[in-house]
Amino acid sequence: MPTIFIGMSSIFHDTIAAVSTAPGSAGIAIVRLSGPQSLSITDSLIECCGDPPSLRPGGTFLHGRIVSDGAEVDEAIVLIFRAPHSYTRDDVVEIQGHGGRAAAERLLQAVLDAGARMAEPGEFTRRAFLNGRIDLLQAEAVADLIRARSDRAAAAAVEQLEGRLSAQLDALYDHLMAAAADLEASLDFDEGELPPSVLENTVRRLRESEQEIGALLDTWEEGHLLRDGARVVIAGQPNVGKSTLMNRLLGRERSIVTHLPGTTRDTIEETLVLGGIQMRLIDTAGLRDSSCLVEQQGVTRATDSIEQADLVLYLLDASRSVTEADRSQLEALKPEGTVVVQNKCDLLSGKVEPPDNRFETVTCSAAEDTGIDRVRDALKARLGQQDTPPHAVISERHRALLAGAHKLIEDARKLAQQDDALLVPAADMLRAALDMLGTITGRTYTTELLDTIFSRFCIGK
Ligand SMILES: Nc1nc2c(ncn2[C@@H]2O[C@H](COP(=O)(O)OP(=O)(O)OP(=O)(O)O)[C@@H](O)[C@H]2O)c(=O)[nH]1
Ligand SMILES: [Mg+2]
Structure with a gap:
């Protein structure tokens, strides 16, 4: 009785594929598939000893011949990643064939003929984000890492990929959320009855948020030098x-x-x-x-x-x-x-x-x-900033959002300090600031935002 592997259900119904290695002469080329049909498509193409890919566990590999329409396409090694333990969290298969532009294109064509769809630039990483494996900051770090031309830029991208900046942003978001909740709570008091300590707390939290954002904004200059x-x-x-x-x-x-x-x-x-x-x-x-x-x-x-x-x-x-x-x-x-x-x-x-x-x-x-x-x-x-170890630094996109949030928080604080009657517009401003912070990590996003971010990627990533 063969073991049956039940994959996680994904929000994606189609399977994407692309050549994930750089074009040109090379030892091997990798065609990557991601989506619910990754394994069945590979089953239909491979001639190998033993079980077909769909009956093998994740984290294993097999050797075989890729045959399409009765003709041998290439000899290949197939790596199996089962959802959710993969780059995208969906089933992923990597087929390693011979390198070189024509050989890789033939392998990709065979996979597309068998039912996969050509991936858009950055679509694998976009799926990793939409499936919740990484946040938007980490997805952006992938593009930064691929493009890094210097050791320091690569080290900073790795820091960001590992989630240092995400953790900082999450803490900032939570801190501001607590301040916003305090402020909303003060709206329940009748005019003149608000205990001063409640407002003092809110103002202190807002000031702290402003300082933290200020410190993050200071890393932009370095980020710009590293990226560009x-x-x-x-x-x-x-x-x-x-x-x-x-x-x-x-x-x-x-x-x-x-x-x-x-x-x-x-x-x-x-x-x-x-x-x-x-x-x-x-x-x-x-x-x-x-x-x-x-x-x-x-x-x-x-x-x-x-x-x-x-x-x-x-x-x-x-x-x-x-x-x-x-x-x-x-x-x-x-x-x-x-x-x-x-x-x-x-x-x-x-x-x-x-x-x-x-x-x-x-x-x-x-x-x-x-x-x-x-x-x-x-x-x-x-x-050079050689005396400080490499650390994650913000990009132009993050700077614009952080600067916007900083201004809103500062204005909200000033309103709150001015008059109890101004607490309502102050609370609105904090909600807008939270939205801006959420857009940095991708708590809130639009399709257009994702299109802009992922269009910077290469196909196959
Ligand atoms: N003796 C000497 N000559 C130099 C030195 N550096 C450049 N030159 C010469 O100065 C001349 C001009 O050099 P370029 O590098 O073309 O100068 P540039 O500032 O780019 O000039 P423009 O493009 O016209 O603005 C050439 O004949 C060079 O060989 C130097 O250190 N010592
Ligand atoms: Mg010159």
Whole structure:
């Protein structure tokens, strides 16, 4: 008598499938299925010794030939995950076939022909969320982890995936819920009869919530640097060696270098990972007035880049005296967001004086490749948070919601402190703030919100 495995009933009635490994040459490719027919579809495709997949327990694997329409598709290993012990909490099957684009596509086609539907980007993770295995913050962490370009970004995503940020948000939600309940309770008192201690308690709780949200909002800057990479803009007058420095930092000849001022016209962006920190390095056109239309546009782009930069490397030609244009440019830059680099030091015999004591200044010769480590060290020191262990940090989506909730809580508190008669609008505001906090973890969500979040995912995740 074969053992019969009864799967958990799922809210999903169809079975999705996708190639879950990256396209291209590789040892193996994995086609993943999730949904109630995952096992029966695999049964219909596999020729193997012993029981078919649907009669095997979860956590096991088997070897067999995948045959579709009488033709052999591939030799494969099949991994079985039974609901609810799977990535999506539904029955999941992973078929490992040979790698390579064509082989993987053939395997996927066989699975689709047998009754599965092609998965949308992020649909496996979306099902994991809708089935309650992970919350929205953890789902977002999956996308962050896949995209992480630096060790630190990956470590922060893992923290978030493990639920550190979720736990923090849940505690915040509960705290605010308690304050809102206190406030609602005070609505039952007649005017003038509300004991002051009840209101004092509510106000204290609201203040604590505001502080906690403030602390979370402070992690945004770091989160932005980890997720998007710090925007490091190399700027300065024409011909000071910006493109040469860009190439040195990247370790390859990316930007065109000539002796002619005005060589770089467009902004040139490349990713650089330095000491575990991801950055977008941006080479720009030399800043000068030009009658050439192309160069003018380049200078406009350079100026825009400087405005959006997390850090500006302002280059000077150390062999020349600092110009008026440099002085007025430096005047406009913030010392906390700028490192002055005095380049072309090889052309000097003596020591160079820093142009402006307000700015951290390093010297180098990009052409001779000396002092570039000083530039790297300055970048790492300015952009790294190496002294703190990696921790989960909020994203732009979370920031907008947290900032909104913070404002509502603050306004509600002020109303409550002002007059008993204003407790009703204050309670409404707290409900709206709770909704906002709930949208971060996915206690409350809309289809549009899920569409936006999961469209960032790749197919197969
Ligand atoms: N001696 C010396 N020459 C350098 C150094 N760095 C760059 N140069 C030279 O300076 C000239 C201009 O270099 P680029 O890197 O194109 O300068 P840029 O600032 O990008 O110039 P634009 O794109 O025109 O704004 C080239 O001939 C480089 O070889 C350096 O450290 N020492
Ligand atoms: Mg250049």
